[in-house]
Amino acid sequence: MYRRRLSLTVISAAVVLLLTGCPSYPEVHGKPGAAGVRDPLFGTLGNGGYDVSSYSLVLDYDPPTGRLSGTADVFARATQDLSAFNLDLHGLAIESVMVNNRKAVFDRVGDEVTVHMDKHVAKGAPVRALVRYAGSPRTITDADGSKEGWLRTVDGALAVGEPTGSMTWFPGNHHPSDKATYDVKITVPKGLQAISNGVLHDRYPTGDRTTFFWKSADAMPSYAAMLAIGRYNMTSSAVPRTGQPVVTAVAPSVAKESAEVLARIPEVMNWAAKKFGRYPFGAFGAIVVPKGQLDYALETQTRPVFPIDHLDEDTLVHEVAHQWYGNSVTLKTWKDMWLNEGFATYAEWLWNEDYNNTSAQERFEAAFALDANWEFAPADPPSAAQVSDAPVYERGAMVLHKVRQALGDKTFFRILPLWAQTHLHRNASTADFTAYVEKMSGKDLDPLWDTWLYGNEKPKSP
Ligand SMILES: [Zn+2]
Structure with a gap:
């Protein structure tokens, strides 16, 4: 009986299909997504109307000409x-855009590419954009004068993206609130290495060139994506105890000079896991480049970049701590930068307390005395040019030290890893943090936040 009823249903469905043709979906009349996510400091960064889940980049780079060509396969939901x-x-020129396998029309004003769909997409439905592009990627000079984006080197290139530079080498939703996974296939001349974030999934010859296939399976803010192309000495090892692969790529000219600090990676990772909880990613490593290629170290996810003149014990601790605070728990807007930098700076203070006989209290008092730390409130950098200024780093760390004093060591060192664990691979804001600390400790800390986090007036005493 069951079978007979089913056949009748199938037959009637077939009859309906014959009569009406293919089933049609209700037509959607959509609206354009916004050109930015209204970041208080970087108003046009990112885009509204969709949320990216993964980027699949297939790239080819020719160092002598500086030409990059590629396709970006962007999987998103409306x-x-x-x-x-x-x-x-x-900068780069777009050759074509397909959306959900249909050719799409696009126009462009500066860094904003608008893609029009003849078939609109309903909220929640997939949006897959396949973009072909090429050109010579550019370097961006930030409001504070630092260089980011695509940096050409003697034998290749280095791509670092905080805060806006990743848009110099692939199209996307370049605001940290839209994190995604990444597959990066990059083909370069034989003899050169091409290193990106995550795990090296494959490496194979493509004609007389070499293709490297890197996979980042955990969500990443686009500013933490990196590429290093050139001659590098490669080493592989593993994170102690948990065993994730550790890949280091060191420019040959600085190999000897960098060996001592890089040898401390296992010790630093071990210490960080004890303080901050289990390491949040499937790989780690480091890129070391010669002096002059970059003016700062950057915590690029799973694989921080260090110019040799910035490679020291404190900076290693700082960039390792960012893997928890910044890369796994990522800021919601750029105003929340102290959640990245205050934590990474406080990690240095904690390391020196444990290893170098300098207490966090001493570091706190020294930071308190510095006028530069009182130029603005750490939770409120007034402009994009000040997002990496002293108050974001040092006064951010001072906030954490005040929280530690208010809660006591036992509660503070319980909350520190829990904050990372609760927001694993997600985003968080300053308000999320203050609410979390108050909830976990059961304390009203408004006076502390008002003075140290949001306040501009230097208190009379530390
Ligand atoms: Zn930092």
Whole structure:
């Protein structure tokens, strides 16, 4: 009986299909997604209307000419009924865009590429954009004068993206609130290495060139994506106890000079896991480049970049701590930068307390005395040019030290890893942090936040 009823249903469905043709979906009348996510410091960064889950980049780089060509396969979901959406891309020329396997029309004003869809997409439905592009990627000079984005080197290139530079080498939703996984296939001349984030999934010859295939299976903010192309000495080892692969790539000219600090990676990782909880990613490593290629070290996810003149014990601790605070728990907007830098700076203070006989209290008092730390409140950098200034780093660390004093060591060192664990691979804001600390400790800390986190007035005493 069951079978007979089923056949009748199938037959009637077939009859309906014959009569009406293919089933049609209700037509969606969407609206364009916004050209930015209204970041208080970087208003046009990122885009509204969709949320990216993964980027699959297939790239080819020719160092002598500086030409990069590639395709970006961007998998996203619409967060509204969508008729058009923007991608952020700096400099490179777009050859074509396909959306959900249909050719799409696009136009462009500066770094904003608007992609129009003839078939609109309903909220929640997939949006897959396949973008072909090429050109000579550019370097961006930030409001504070530092260089980021694509940096050409003697034998290759280095790509670092905080805060806006990743749009120099691939199109996407370049705001940290939209984290995604990444597959990066990059083909370079034989004899050169090409290193990106995550795990080296494959490496194979492509004609007389070499293709490297890197996979980042954990969500990453686009500013933490990196590429290093050139001659590097490669080493592989493993994170102590948990066993994730550790890949280091060191420019040959600085190999000897960097050996001592790099040898401390296992010790630092061990210490960090004790303080901050289990290491949040499937790989680690480091890139060391010669002096002059970059003016700062950067915590690029799973594989921080160090110019040799910035490679020291404190900076290693700082960039390792960022894997928890910044890369796994990522800021919601750039105003929350102290959640990255205050934590990484406080990690240095904690390391020196444990290893070098300098207490966090001493570091706190020294930071308190510095006028530069009182130029603005750490939770409120007034402009994009000040997002990496002293108050974000040192006064951010001072906030954590005050929290430690208010809660006591036992509660503070319980909350420190729990904050990372609770927000694993997600985003958090300053308000999320203060609410979390108050909830976990059961204390009202408003006076502390008002003075140390949001306040501009230097208190009379530390
Ligand atoms: Zn930092």
